[in-house]
Amino acid sequence: MQLNQLTIKQAAQKLANKEISSVELTRACLARIKEVDGKIKACLTVCEEEALAEAKQADERRANGETGDLLGIPYLAKDNIMTRGVRTTAASRILENYIAPYDATIIKKLKQAGAVLLGKTNLDEFAHGASTENSAYGPTHNPWDLTRVPGGSSGGSAASVAADMCLFALGTDTGGSIRCPAAFCGITGLKPTYGRSSRFGLVAMTSSTDVPGPLTKTVADAAIVLNIIAGKDERDATTVKIPLTPFIKGELKNLTIGLPKEYFIEGTDQGVTEAVEKAIEKFKELGVKFKQVSLPHTKYGVPVYYIITPSEVSSNLARFDGIKYGLSVMKPPLPPLSGGQENGLMEIYTKSRGQGFGPEAKRRIMLGTYALSAGYFDAYYLQAQKVRTKIKQEFDKVLEGVDCLLTPTSPHVAFKIGEQSSDPLKMYLEDIFVTGASLAGLPALSMPCGFDKNLPVGLQLIGKRFDEGMLFRVGQAFEEATEWHLQKAKI
């Protein structure tokens, strides 16, 4: 086995035993990126020099007696997470040359833990999408089939983990953006509880649902990363002090998992349904009891999400004004357009934004501007926030009677690049099974549970607020009883 193929747990063991060094591990990942990323296009920036310097430092720290699960472990970060001194583009033209002056809190924590940043991964521009096709720098390709999307918006992160370019990657999940690509690429992705990990230093999208989390090769690895990035942050007032529930490995006997009937519907591909049903059988063998439950407002999840998200997007993206940072028509390289005359303030706003944002960002900004504008606020935004309350309440109620919920992550496997990109509404419906947990702020984990048409199928576990530990326990037991997580794409 090559070093880049290791899980965090395996590599940490070898590092601790001094069988390998972080420099060797990092070189193996960099070599793998060089070998396959020309085809997959998961990385927007690779910082080879910095990574090797950080790896050397990690080795020195270890030589000085320091220990830690992530000390010397190489990773990639989604490019909407700010990294000091390393370009952060959010896959947008408007941030093409942006260099963040400081690290996001989660990056800072990983630095302190000694993890090695290899580079930054592709995404749908500003994380707006479910396929990574909305990147201003071109789509990422699914390692299992290069003609297909990796899912999104954390598509680069998921593809890079699936192709062993790194040991883990960071993503952000606003309405499925970690879980959807994890499912499409056959890996594990965790959306932590809202407020569990700090949003400080993320390029804000939908502040009321954004949450960063890990994409990993195993469930245990996701727990390791969450352990480091979780915690209250003075700089994000929505983070909480509540400690992580301990990750107890153990039997699943006496556990009850809920199956929300609104997530097992016509329209889901037969192969996906079969894979998830087989997984349920496997859980039964492990002693889990299942209970059918109902979340009647499920079908309103996507419409609620596509009011709240664009509304918050239109407000959050107002900061890109061509004045403080990012693409600007104020000065070259873009010359003033109005016949050599200098642009006025209004033109600087409208032209910088008109040229800098891609189609989906523009659509969402306009949809949100409309939903929040005078005369429409009550009908759209206020109504959506009230329906959101109903969605949240029914999740909380149902979760009182079970230990967690199990659903498919997506109604189908990865689709072809270009197949859906001309119809935004169709793309929004991709989020049908993933928006609920986001709107309710619940933790949710996607993990591989089989194949349909030779492409990975993901199952989703949704837990009680702040009970990531239960998802790890259930996921880990499934992983030990199956071999889906060991299947690798051949590239």
Add this chain to the structure above:
Amino acid sequence: MQLSKDEIQHIAKLARLELTDAELEKYGGQLSAVLSYIDQLKEVDVTGAEPTAQVTGLENVLRDDEVSDWADDERQAALKQAPESENGFIKVKRVIE
């Protein structure tokens, strides 16, 4: 829900986006389709439901209103991102004529 070209133009102006004619036309159709889909929210009975403001139950997270210095190297790096700056300030266009 069909948005007219004038309405789309108005929204684009509110959003400070300069759009081409082709964009106005394209987004007009797409946004109308999305809004028609979203209209189903109107059928939900929300009597007695408070709008969600926060999902984890936190209330009034306060901190002391203290000024602290920003590390100079970070401050310089931030200023460098602005198209124009002067004496440690970001330069903006005249707002009031």
